Amino acid sequence: MLDENNVTEQSYVLYSMYSTSASLCRNLLINGTAVKFQIDTGASFSVMNKKTFVEKVNIPLKPSSKVLKTYTGENVQICGEVEVVVTDDVKSATLPLVVVERGGPLLLGRDWIQHLYVDLRINTIDSHDKKLQKLLEDHGSVFKSAAGCLFDVKVTLHGKPDTTPKFYRARQPPYALREAIEEELSRLQRDGIVEPVDHSDWATPIVPVQKRDGTVRICGDYKITVNKVCKGDNHPIPRIEDLAYSLSGGDKFTKLDLSHAYTQLQLDEESRKYTTINTHKGLFTYHCLCFGISAAPGIFQRTMEGVFRHVPGCVNYLDDVYVTGKNDEDHLRNLHKVLSICEEKGLSLRRDKCEFMQQEVTFLGYRLDKNGVYPLTDKIKSIRDAPTPRNTQEFRSFHGLVNFYGKFIPNVSQVLAPLYQLLRQGQRWCWSKAQESAFSKIKSVLSSDKVLVHFKPENEIVLVCDVSPTGVGAILTQPDDHGHERPVAYASRALNTAERNYSQIDREGLALIFAVKKFHKYLAGRHFTLVTDHKPLLGLFGEGKSIPEHASARVQRWAITLSVYSYTLQHRPGRENSADALSRLPLPYTPDEEDETYDINCVPEEVNFLFSLVDQALLSAKDIAKETQEDIT
Structure with missing residues (x-):
């Protein structure tokens, strides 16, 4: 335990580090690895010894200014501090951890307790909580950040009849990125995701996207190859009514997240040719369904429905799998079946993005609990709080x-x-x-139902975007029976300090990305019209346009983000843009709201990686001069 009496702000006394008395312990996941902690309500912060840290975590440490002493006055040597992702049965958080040289139990202090809602009532733990914990421990092998591989199914990409193969030469990457690209290609080969080939009639150029840690993400520019000639998968994405019906009668709800989504599906031999990428190191073909292929959402939805079709109280929406039951016993039984299927078939789940036995779940702008389905107020917040x-x-x-x-x-x-x-x-x-x-x-x-309409997946979707010097705005709309666009949801936020310094075309591009990210769950797997009042964007992000090779890193990331959607980019003059008011009267910018808006946990992996990167250079004028000169807005 940590005793703070008679010590300075950064000095603490540890006198339970070597206690042998019975203690209340808690199993947690630290960066995806199971670790057992001793709950200590007297501890201001949580502590791990170096030996365990090296075995379980082993990431770079930062210096610490804290001073620790044992109860007898001995100094405890601190190795450093680190931020780790801590996951319990129901939620996840990024929290600080102090690492010490000497051994002893791992202490779960007050800083973690307040974030993880640790139940301290030792003698009143619900039996179903124990059963849930046991169930998750028994199926611990399915929870991993790496992509799994569905064993007994191979999916197919269907080319249109009389399709002419499209072969693009390799784009020469910057010298500074070549080593990182080669290392990533080696990793993909080791993991069995790609293999080198000597010849291919198909070849897609790559766009390397540099990540914060210096490594790169290799992205195929499939917008100019596969997406032009492969048939879309017409399997219907579930409607709100379908999800609500499948989960009706449930008392509590679990949401499971499939790791890396599409890459868990293997491609058949004939389909792999479409995914071939052309790099400065030669041709490589993917073994699995990969990011950027527009048919992927429908294929993934159809396949996952087949995997879980025999489990009662279970339905999936793309990479989210929902489970319920009429009572706790029924819920746990259904959850056991789902986890067993994942184990048997090789699927993996992201534990930090799963939620277990909650009173309610949200999807597509609605909240579902045991009493029914209710619209969320978030979709009208931008109007209500304007x-x-x-x-x-x-x-x-x-x-x-x-x-x-x-x-x-x-x-x-x-x-x-x-x-x-x-x-x-x-x-x-x-x-x-x-x-x-x-x-x-x-x-x-x-904000009322006089104007707003409920989202209908079978209807056309129009997403209207706009930006002003102070904010971005978007309106998700659908035409009614008379062809009039009716709003489904509104969204806006103020620009932060850095974004206000963007060039005009960068701000306009930001509006598109804000809109598709905000309404991703509505858009994934469906064709929609994306509306802008800035005509030069059509030259950068329009249908069939390749990812600009010499554009800024930011614009390349945006182009890759948009490439996973099926959309038509449409220009609409500013005077006809209904989102103009939201961009000029945006909701205030706050760091918390920004984190929520760009939370990489809220969308599938093909979009996640793009928003985990740091924006750097502005757009090059060379790539947009022609479009800007022709702009009459």
Whole structure:
């Protein structure tokens, strides 16, 4: 235990490091590895001895300013501190860990307890909690960050009839990245993901994306090869109604995340030719379904439905597998079946992204609990919490949004009358109680079912994006029976300091990425129209455009991100852009909100890796000069 009496802020006394008395312990995953800790409510922070650290974690340490002493006054040598990903039965968090030289039990201190909701009621632990913990321990082999491999199924990419093979020469990478690319190719070969080939009728150039640790991610530019000629998989992605029906009658809910999603599926021999990449080290063919192939979502959904089809109370939505039961016993029985199938068939799960036996789960903008399905307020937050306009320009943007959806608002002119006064010629800006009341009323109407519609996967999807000098905004819409675009959800946020310094075209590109990331679960596996008011983007991200070879790292990452979606990029003049108001009246920027918006845990792996990178250079003018000169907006 850590005793803080009579010691300085950074000095602590450890007098339970060698205790032999009975202790309450907790099994946790540290960076994916199982470790047993002794719960110590007197400890300010959590401690691990060096021997265990080297065996279980073994990552670089940072210096520590803390001073530790034993109960008898001896100094305890500190090796350093480190941030680790800690996962318990229900959640995960990145937390600090102090590593000491000497042995002794591993201490789970108050800093971890408050994040992990450790139950300290020793004699009242629920029997079902124990059964869940035992179940997860029994199936511990399925929880790993590395991709698994579905043993008994091979999937097929279907080329269109009379398809002419597409062969692109290798792009010469920067000299500074060559060694990292070669190391990554070697790793992929060792892991059985790719193999070198001497000849191929198909070849896709690669775009190497550098990660924070200096390694690279190798991405095929399949947008210009495979995606043009391979048939899409028309297997339906589940609708909200399908998910709700499959999980109805459940008391609690578990959500499992399949590691690396598509790469767990093996390709048949004939399909592998389509995935061949051309590098400065030669041709390599993938053995598995890989990132960037537009048919992948439908293939993955169909395959996973087949894998889990005999398990009651189970349904999957792409890489998320949901499990429930009419009571805890039934739930645990169904969960056991799912985990057993994963073990038998070679599938792996990301433990840090799984949630077990929760009272509710969320998907596609809805919250599901044992009583029913409810729309989330997040999808209207950008309208509901939109700040008051500060000048005529900001109000005109909001007025444009109201006009765009005014046809669905009863008595819109009457509601807006106090606001229309601000648009009169020569009218001085004056925001009074009358304007504030009208503003609140119209926001309420825009957020109501008079305007908003429920998402229907079978209908066309239009995603409208915009950016201003201060914020980004997006509206997910679907046409109604009369062809009018009706909003499904709104999203916005303010730009941070760095983003405000972006060039105009970089800000416009950011709006696209913000929108597809925010609404990924709606878009994955479906074709949609992506709307921008900045015409030069069509030259960079338009349908069939290759990933720009000499563009900035940021633009290359964005192009790769967009390549995993099936979309048509459409230009719409600014005056017709319904998202303009959201970008000019964005929700405030906060670090927490930014983390949520760009949380790499909320989307499949083919998008995850792109947003874990650090933005660096701005877009090169050389690559966009032509499009910018032709822009009339």
